Every structure is written in structure tokens, then in C-alpha cells.
Amino acid sequence: MTTHRLPRPFRVLAPALAAGVLLTTAACSAGDDSGADRADTAEISSSPLAQESPAALTAAGARAALVTEADLEGDWDQVKNAATWRDSLLVGKVDVADFLTAKTDAADCQKLLDRLYDDDLLGKPSGASALTGFQEGESRLLYQVAAYGKAGLDTSFAWLKSLPVKCDQFTATDSSGARRTVQVTENSLPKVGDARQGLQVTVQGSSGGSLTTLTLDVAALRVGTDAITFTNGGLGGADGDTTEQAAKLGTARLKEVHAGRTPAADPNEIE
Template sequence: MTQRPPRPVRVLASALAAGALLTTAACSDGDDSGAESADTTRISSSPLAQESPAALTPAGARAALVTEADLEGDWDQVKNASTWHDSLLVGKVDVADFLSAKANAADCQKLLDALYDDDLLGKPSGASALTGFEEGDSRLLYQVAAYDKAALNTSLNWLKSLPVKCDQFTATDSSGGKRTVQVTESSLPKEGDARQGLQVTVQGTSGGAPTTLTLDVAVVRVGTDAITITNGGFDGADSDSTKTAVELGTERLKDVQAGRTPSADPGEID
């Protein structure tokens, strides 16, 4: 009986032959570069390739700002928000409060200075816009800006560390007056790619009378853009308004990044 050659050899030979034929056809096709270009075009136009948001423009940053219609309560938009600076935030941190971690005093000083100067995330690398609202003695400052991604992540990590590093400390004003500052973490709606909420209270004197300044601080990162909110005053901070600004403001920024015009009417909050 004649022994048949092993089948795997024929299969392998057939596969090699088919591969050779495909290679020959590809080499003999003078339009191959065009076909390859068409494949590349199809890949680049896929949904995954289009997910990166457009760079934030000055007009886009302004469109991403929340409005009176977005906020709950009786907030009135103002035109001079960029000039807001609270004198209770001016002071030199007492390093003696930091017996075992004196380096933390620099972070607490940075926090006070950044709150006063309205630059918690540092200098934007691109477009930015700012607006403000008043309700009685309370103020809500809202900012949208583009940042360098690495610097933005560093700033967010720094903010996350403050409730531990700066849980309570003393600052001294230019006349020697003492102020007690407390920093605690606060919860925010799960919006954006990353977020951090803080509540900062400063106890001191204003006009010779004891007073307490309470501020909600909220930061939300959406790609390489970010929203920064400070909200509060001598009557406390309206945390509901802070959360509403985070929710609706994040949606407005996402609309802008996607090339859409944010709605003039706020949506329902679940």
C-alpha cells in the first residue's frame, strides 16, 4: 500500500503558495499606494480618532461659563468679578504651627495666596474666561481655562493633599492680627475626568468685629481644560449652588469641546 505524504506538508505548502500569490498581486498592482492611503483615511476618520476635544478658544471659554439661569437661588451676574479679592485671605502663615512638617507651611501659604489671586490651578496655558455672581453677601466666582495637562494634574494632586497638610493653621495679617484657617475636603458630583472639593474657613476680624469667611472650592478637570469655582462669604457657603455649577458647568464645557453650542436653558438635575 502506497503511503500518502503527511497532510500538514500539503497544507503548509498551500498556505505558502497563497501567500506568494497575494504578495505577487500586491507588488504588481500599480495603485497599491492609493489603496493603502484609502485604508489610512478610513482609520483616521473612525469615531475613536475623533474623540479628542478641540483646543479651547477664547469664544469657547466664554460660552462654557455658567449663567444666572444655570444657578439655583437669586444669584445676580456682575461685571467686576475679576477685581474681587478678600482681605481676610491676606496673611503670613505661622510656621510654628507645623512642628513636625514645616514644609507644609509653604503649601498653606500657597493656598491663601492662590485664593486671593484666583489662580488655584496656576497660570492657564491657553484660553480662559471668568465670571462672577452675587447673592446677598455671598459671591460665586466661576472660571474656565485650558492648561498644560501635566501641570493641571500636579495642581489637582496638590489640592487633594491640603486637607491633611493644612487642616488647621494660623495666619498673621500686617497689623499682627491672628486668623485661624481650617481646610476640609468636601464632596462633589462625579463630573469630568477628575475633581477636588474643599471647604476653607477663615476666622478673624473685619471692621473690629469677629467674623468667619467660609468658601466652597471646587475644581473639575475635563481633558486638559478645567473649571474652578469659589463660592461663599461671611454668611457661609451655599453648597447646593456649588454642586449645581459643577454639574451644569461641566456639561457646558463638554458641549464646547464637542463643537456644540451650550443650551441657554439648564437641564434637569437628577
């Protein structure tokens, strides 16, 4: 949003020829200045810049901000059971022995696995939230819009930013003792929203008796005190174009909701 500076009145006081003229001019100026200040105050009060921040996200607003099939390239189909999705490859206890000099990093890596499995990457929302999911072959896109507190969001985004260093590679063990290698790298996102953090998480392990690799693009984008989080990928890898589309169009939809508008069904019609 472009911020327009409001015009301020200016006056040039001509040199006085006599003391009486100077006093008269000063008195007139004082009267004029008072009226100008009142006009300025009225103008500022009615300006959009003085309006309050967007109202708290409602459940209906969160649902309206979710991406749709029309927003996604490819053959993605929306599913009804996204809230029940859980990937067993994300279940495991982090091997603390991998963190010889920074034991606290192991706790951060454990939190990442747990939050990815529980679908609460940024922690529990403090307000309204909505979730949807799409499937294309063996790939899944799980997408959420939710309201949070600003302090909590700042902390969560700082934590996400630290993970490619703290959790670049580690081992996790499942309940049967099977070991999995997890790698976390930074993944770029379009420069949209007020803040953003992208990761790519790969988990190599055994599934159904076969060695396999789960690859997930993980994204978090903040708009005010609301945020979008989603994971995109599967056993066949993650499609970067879909990640980019979901980030761009999802952020645009949330901004439309913040502006008090209902996002258009056709993504090309969203400003």
C-alpha cells in the same frame, strides 16, 4: 464616551486536499487579506475615534463655557466687577510655628491663601481664560474657565488633594497683627470631568471690629487640559446645592465647547 471595537475580518482556511490546492488557496488568501487590510485602514482613518483631540480653548470658547444665572438655583445675580473681588480675610502670613515637624507644609498653606486671594487656584493659565461672578445676599460665586498645560494641572491637582492633611488647621496673621484661624477640609464634588478636587475653607477672624467666619467651597474640575475653578460662599456660609450645580452644569458646558458646539441657554437642553 463608549469605545466601539472595529470589526476585524476573519477567515477559516479549509484543509487542503493536495499541495497544488493549498498553494492556490494561500495565494488567494494573500490577495484577499491585502484588500481587507486596506479596507480596515480606510475605516479606521474615517472613524471618529481617529480624530484629533479638541482644538485649543479660545477666548470665545472659554466665555461660552462659563455658567450663567440660568444654571444656578436660587436668586443669584451676575455682576460686572467679579475680577476686582478680593476678600481681606484671605490676606495673612501663615504662622510657621504651627508646623513644628513639617515646615514645608506652611508654604503650601500660604500658597493656598495667596491663590484664593489672587483668583488663580491652579496657577496662571497657559492659554485662554474667562471669569464671571454672581452674588446672592452676602454670598459670592466666582467662576473661571481656563486652559493649562497637562503637567501643571497634574501637579496642581496633587497639591490640592494634599491640603486637607497638610493644612487641616493653622493660624495666619494680617498686617495689623490680628490672628485668624484657618481650617481646610475635603469637600465632595459630583463625579464629572476627568478629575476633580473639592475643599472647604473656613477663616475665623475679625472684620470691621467684629468676630466673623468666612466659609468657602473651593472646586477644581479638569476636562482635558482645560479646567474649571470656582469658589462659593461668604460670611453666611456656603450653599452645597449651588456648588453641585455649578460643577455639573459647568462641566457639561465645557464639554459642549470641546465638541465644537455652543452650549444651550437652557441647562436642561445640554447633553
